[in-house]
Amino acid sequence: MKLTVDGKPHEVDVPQEMPLLWVLRDVLGITAVKYGCGVAQCGACTVHIDGVAVRSCQVAAADVDGPVTTIAGLGKTGAMHAVQAAWVTHQVAQCGYCQSGQIMQAAALLSETPDPTDADIAEAMRGNLCRCGTYPRIKAAIKTAARRLNAKPSPVPAPGTDR
Numbered sequence: 550m551k552l553t554v555d556g557k558p559h560e561v562d563v564p565q566e567m568p569l570l571w572v573l574r575d576v577l578g579i580t581a582v583k584y585g586c587g588v589a590q591c592g593a594c595t596v597h598i599d600g601v602a603v604r605s606c607q608v609a610a611a612d613v614d615g616p617v618t619t620i621a622g623l624g625k626t627g628a629m630h631a632v633q634a635a636w637v638t639h640q641v642a643q644c645g646y647c648q649s650g651q652i653m654q655a656a657a658l659l660s661e662t663p664d665p666t667d668a669d670i671a672e673a674m675r676g677n678l679c680r681c682g683t684y685p686r687i688k689a690a691i692k693t694a695a696r697r698l699n700a701k702p703s704p705v706p707a708p709g710t711d712r
């Protein structure tokens with residue numbers, strides 16, 4: 550079966566019902582996508598299919614109907630995605646295990662809702678668990694990422710002006 554993952558085409562020989570998470574980790578070696586619960590209860594395995602956040606432990610390989618993006622392919626070549634950069638700014642991670650899923654969920658939220666309210670953040674992120682309790686930093690980082698993404702580029706100073 551054919552899959553596009555992080556912009557690269559792959560042909561994989563796996564059972565149709567194999568969860569996408571297994572394909573990503575065990576077949577393609579993308580171990581940055583994490584296995585937490587396997588039953589849609591933790592969000593650690595979150596990736597995007599066609600830009601939408603999904604639990605990869607719950608999607609059969611044969612049902613993948615669009616390009617897959619993992620945390621490994623979220624940023625552009627050589628640059629972090631704004632959400633990843635905000636995670637660094639706020640030093641969000643503790644043990645880090647849940648964080649690739651948190652970041653993928655947050656990135657999907659901001660692509661749909663560029664200026665989320667506290668309630669939007671709570672609703673979008675409520676299925677992503679963090680046993681280290683980094684929730685306040687996650688919320689702060691999402692707000693920082695939103696602010697940066699929404700900031701208009703500063704005008705280029707006219708030659709001869711000193712700003």
Ligand code: FES
Pocket residue numbers: 583584585586587588589590591592593594595604605606607
């Ligand atoms: S591993 Fe998929 S939701 Fe927990």
Ligand code: FES
Pocket residue numbers: 642643644645646647648678679680681682683
């Ligand atoms: S940082 Fe440890 S589980 Fe979230």
